[in-house]
Amino acid sequence: MTTALHFFRARGVPVAGALVALIIVTSIVNPRFLSPQSVKDLMLNATIVIILAVGQALVIITRNVDLSIGSILGLVAFGTGSLFNAFPGVPIPLVFVAGMIFGALLGAINGFLVTAAKVPALVITLGTMYIFRGVLTSWAGSKQYFSGDNPKEFGALSVDTFFGFPIITLVAIVVVAAVALYMQYMRAGRDLYAIGSAPDAAKLFGIRVTPRVLAAFIASGALTGLAGVLYTSRYNSVGALTGTGLELDVVAAVVVGGVAISGGTGTVVGAAIGAVLLSTITSSLTATRVDKFWQQAIVGVLILSAILIDRIVSLRNAKKLRVSEARDV
């Protein structure tokens, strides 16, 4: 229990603290920042990145990375639009299931190539990022689907609230909680950490590395699919360029959230907080009337400070471990 507490103290708190500080400072400068409408917008803006960050965290914890998620999100979002266009009466739950299966299939292609060819995920998913985007642009051409073409109830998911929370944000919260519990308490979840810390040792220990890594990619694909469906509900239009460049934003959110890019450490809750932090900064700069051009530079500084903090913490932990081991001997 104390180790779990220590773990949380080391990784999650600085990010959450930065988020709280950001919100407090912004709301002092501009009290309207915490008006109900503004808070709702904050949550809506964060929702999709949160879900993507959870999926990406699963993959990064296994010491892999998925750069194709922007293209997968685009494919699923456009697919959702086409589905509503072809079958106007299709039940909404079915659309979610279809989107997640579509995303999972695309994730499975990544996972299969990575595990079968034993080539770093960075290269494979860089390739599939291009391929998926190419498939989408050939499929979509110059066609776009607008939110007006979708059923009203579908669009309402990102407008209606439940106890002040937009419905799609609740979906994101449920996803974070479910995946966090799974990663914390289920055997398969712990295996992902073991694989990320030392793949060879995990293999020797009897963990079936290949199916676990494949599963991480499929899960990331399915979550990206979910995000794609929600994207169609949230934004005005989906087309060939939907989701372009999202991959680095999401990797940035995950890294800021304390998931080490070298695998094995971090939590999906941390990744989700990282996503909220990055999307809140945008709004908070607007609210405090800071020149909007500073936004990206600040994101860069945040990423660098996150990995710096990570490095300092892990050095300190290593030193502590050495000292305690020396005492035991």
Next chain:
Amino acid sequence: MSEILSTAVVKQRSGLPKRLLGHDAIIIYTLILVIIIASFTVKFFAGPLTVGFLLIQVIPILLIAMPMALVIISEEIDLSVASIAGLTSAVMGVLWRDSGWDIGFVIVASIFVGVICGAFNGFLITVVGLPSLAVTIGTLALFRGLALVVIGDQKVANFPKELNQFVLSKIGATGIPVVMIFVVVIIAIFAIILHFTPFGRGLYALGHSKEAAAFVGIRVGVAKFWLFIGTGVVSSIVGVFLTLRLASAGPDNGTGMELSVIAAVLLGGVSIFGGRGTIPGVVGGVLLIGVLTYALRLAKVPETALIIVTGSLLVISVVAPSVTAWARERMRLARLHKEVQGSSTPGPISA
């Protein structure tokens, strides 16, 4: 006698054919094949305009691919290159607009941006000891962000016309851009550094094993620091080139180029695990993507299908060696198995 003969044959086989059947050789064959097929089947491909248009298009990627190859061979990566090019372009625009300096001085000062950016990356990676993938994702955002801070959403376009014309000028009737001379010089410099200096040989050692490299006397940190200065400077040169070619300085010059560069370098046979790759292979990889894209575009293949080709080439080029290695290993194991079963004494080998 016969034994000596057979070993001699084996030795010969592992020498020359290895070079002729290696990854970079295959890339260069494919490149030649694509050029030949395109000349016969694609209208207007075999013309003087092709060389000029094609080279002007690939020069930025070709240039950055050189230091990037060295970085990846030593098992690091630099994702911030396109942002450095963008920041350089922004600084160049603002200096030209506001400082009243001579254009030559503005260009030198702009290239200095790359030195600073590269040193910043290098410091975080070699001195602080952070992973290069994470650092350069951070500086990818930081440098692009600084470009926005420097120039905002404005454009500066009143560069001297002569310079713009110089960048687009061709050598006589060959259609080859004059700038290509500088590009060839830069390629030659990197080829010499990588293949003919102790520093370059050291990079391969570094890519194989940092510890071993340190033991044989390579100053790992110093070497890597210089590599990131290298990517920074060349990215800045590309930033200047893009600014002059487009006759416009803006914060978004070169956006997204980092992934195209890495795709081309890996296609050219540089291993992402480090320790393997050659400059001729990388040049072949860049040109292969460039020629293929250009030919397909001329053949009126929709723009959208082109990125599928780039992506598939990348995936195939990394998956194919693994698949052949796997097949070879299976065959070797099967043969071993047979041999073990054939001999009556149970050997220590177990497959």
